Amino acid sequence: MHPLLNIATEAARAAGNHIINSLEKIDQLNIEHKGKNDYVSEVDKQAESIIIKTIRKYHSNHQILAEESGQTSNQSDVRWIIDPLDGTTNFLHQFPQFAVSIAVEVKGKIEHAAIYDPTRDEMFQATRGSGAFLNNFRIRVSEQKTLDNSLLATGFPYHDFSYIDAYLSSLKTFMTSTAGVRRAGSAALDLAYVAAGRVDGFWEFNLKPWDIAAGALIVKEAGGLATDFNGGENFLNSGNIMCANTKLYKEMAQVIGKTVPAELRR
Incomplete structure (x- = not known):
């Protein structure tokens, strides 16, 4: 395993353990509203601090972009x-x-x-060119070739509703042409599940780089495609992402192309 992936894994597991230990005192937590339906708890901040301290233990000069503390200028x-x-x-x-x-x-x-689900003790990992793994076992995207019988994951708009009509149009088409659509509430795990073949594809609008950076690589290393809505690599900037195996991806891209206006397919 690459040394940087080792550090990411160590940091993710330490933060995950803290999160699980905090489940018992949820009613005592300080919770802030960052915006409409957008929350941050002291556990988010503590977990982020654990991750950053772990990184700094090995690399004091690396840049960091973190959801709660922002971007360093190293x-x-x-x-x-x-x-x-x-x-x-x-x-x-x-x-x-x-x-x-x-x-x-x-x-x-x-x-x-590295994406770590502490409730299931599942660690999803990837290094570019070395494949994707779940708890050290190699994973691959599903072999589902068409939307028929496919199971997709998505995320609903929850604080910015400016694109809701385009989203609902895409959702309606996917709902009526697949075996089902799931909205579980964690884009990172949705992407990890595409990589592991648990769902066949995923699409969502307006995400942040920290939501999708890790998951997109894991999908690619599991043999899938992860792109913006135009088929490009701008998803970290636009926040719009679509992923699946190479064959199902084509059908998903056709739906996005027909239901999402060009100005929203950034």
Whole structure:
């Protein structure tokens, strides 16, 4: 395992253990509203601090982009992209679908990724060019070739509703042409589940880099495609992402092309 992936794994597991230990005292937590339906708890901040301290133990000069503390200005070719608790609302309701997501970007490319689900003790990992793994066993995307009988994952708009009509149009088409659509509330785990073949595809609008950086690499290393809605690599900037195996991806892209206006397919 690459040394940087080792660090990401160590940090994700330490943060995940803290999150699980905090489940017993949810009613005592301090919770802040960052915006409409957008919450942060002291556990998010504590988990992020654990991750950053773990990274700094080995690399004091690396850049960090973290959901709660923002971007550091260190001069380095390496940047860590961190979501300490993806699925905070789920966590606060004790709904067991949340994860720690850590990606390592080197010279502008995501090279390593770890997503840890502490409720199931599942560690999803990838290094560019080395495949994707779940608890050290190799994983692959599903072989589902068409939307018929496919199971998709998605995320609903929850604080920015400016694109809701386009989203609902895509959702309606996918709902009526697949075996089902699931919305579990953690984009990081949705992407990990695509990589593991648990769902066949995923699409969502308006996400942040820390939501998807790690998961996108894991999907690619599991043999899938992960792109923006135009089929490009701009998803970390646009927040719009679509992923599946190479054959199902084509059908999903056709639906997005027909239901999402060009100005929203960034």
